[in-house]
Amino acid sequence: MKRIVLALSISVVLVLLLAGCGGGTPKVDWELKITGAVSTPLTLSYSELAGMELVDLNDVLMEKSLGEDVMTSWSGVPLETILNQAGAGDYASITALAADGYAIEISKDEAQGAIVALKSSGEWIVNVAEEEGKGPIRLVCPETPANRWVFQLQELQVNE
Numbered sequence: 001m002k003r004i005v006l007a008l009s010i011s012v013v014l015v016l017l018l019a020g021c022g023g024g025t026p027k028v029d030w031e032l033k034i035t036g037a038v039s040t041p042l043t044l045s046y047s048e049l050a051g052m053e054l055v056d057l058n059d060v061l062m063e064k065s066l067g068e069d070v071m072t073s074w075s076g077v078p079l080e081t082i083l084n085q086a087g088a089g090d091y092a093s094i095t096a097l098a099a100d101g102y103a104i105e106i107s108k109d110e111a112q113g114a115i116v117a118l119k120s121s122g123e124w125i126v127n128v129a130e131e132e133g134k135g136p137i138r139l140v141c142p143e144t145p146a147n148r149w150v151f152q153l154q155e156l157q158v159n160e
Contacts, residue, residue, distance in 0.1 A: 025046075025047060025050040025051075025124070026124050026126050026127060026136075027047075028046040028047075028126055028136045029046070030045070030046040030136050030137065030154075031043050031044065031045055031046070031154070032044045032049065032082075032116065032137065032153060032154065032155070032156065033154065033155040033156070034082060034083070034085075034086040034088075034155075034156050034158065035155060035156070035157050035158070036088075036094075036095075036156075036157040036158035036159055037088065037089070037091055037158045037159060037160045038083075038086040038087045038088045038158050039086070039087030039089075040085070040086050040087045041086065042082075042085060042086045044082070046118075046136060046137070049076075049077055049116060049118060049137065050118055052077045052081065053077070053081075054075045054076055054077060054118065054119070055075065055076070055077075055078055055115060056073065056074070056075050057073065057074045057075070057076075057113070057115060057117075057140060057142055058073045059071050059073065060072050060073065060074060060140070060142045061142075062146040063145035063146050063147075064145075064146050064147070065145070065146075065147040072120065072121070073120070073121050073122070074115060074117040074119065074120060074138075074140045075115075075117065075118065075119035075122070076115035076116045076117035076118050076119065076137070076138075076140065077115060077116045077118070078114075078115055079094075079111055079114040079115060079116060079139070079156075080114075082116060082156070083156075083158065086158070088158045091108060091158045091159060091160060092107070092108060092159055092160055093105050093106060093107045093108060093111075093159045094106050094108075094111060094156050094157060094158055094159065095156070095157040095159060096139050096150040096153060096155075096156055096157075097150075097153075097154055097155040097156075097157065098150050098151060098152045098153060098154060099152035099154050100152060102150065104148055104150060105159070106139075106141060106144070106148060109143070110141055110143055110144045110148070111141055111143075112143055113141070113142050113143060114139060114140060114141040114142070114143075115139075115140050116137055116138075116139060116140075116153065117137065117138045117139070117140045118136070118137055120138075124136075125137065125138060133152075134151035134152065135151065135152070137151075137152075137153050138150065138151040138152075138153060139151075139153045139156075
């Protein structure tokens, strides 16, 4: 009888632990393609990106073209990690393409410290009301004004 109670207690604890972790990753149907001057073109799903090691960028000045500049915090996968995984060598720039057709070329220098952000101020971008329509992922380049950041990021083309 003691074994049954112990087994049930352990099961309950495991369920509670898993439920506590379960605020987890949102289910999002999104892909990021890495193309161009790479040895291994990639397509990463949202869940694959969310499963990678995320880094935090805290107190990043978001210089806006309209409105007041604000300090922001982001969490995401370092751009360098993704480019290395795709086999990008010594590149000159990347072209970031958004779902709405917006595209911008970002030099290698501007991309220093950049991340593919999945979280804004600790919350998944897809769950942040102020970010509605701007997710689920965003290219955040802390060395550039925010008008050069790309939301709804779908593709990174690596340029030699």
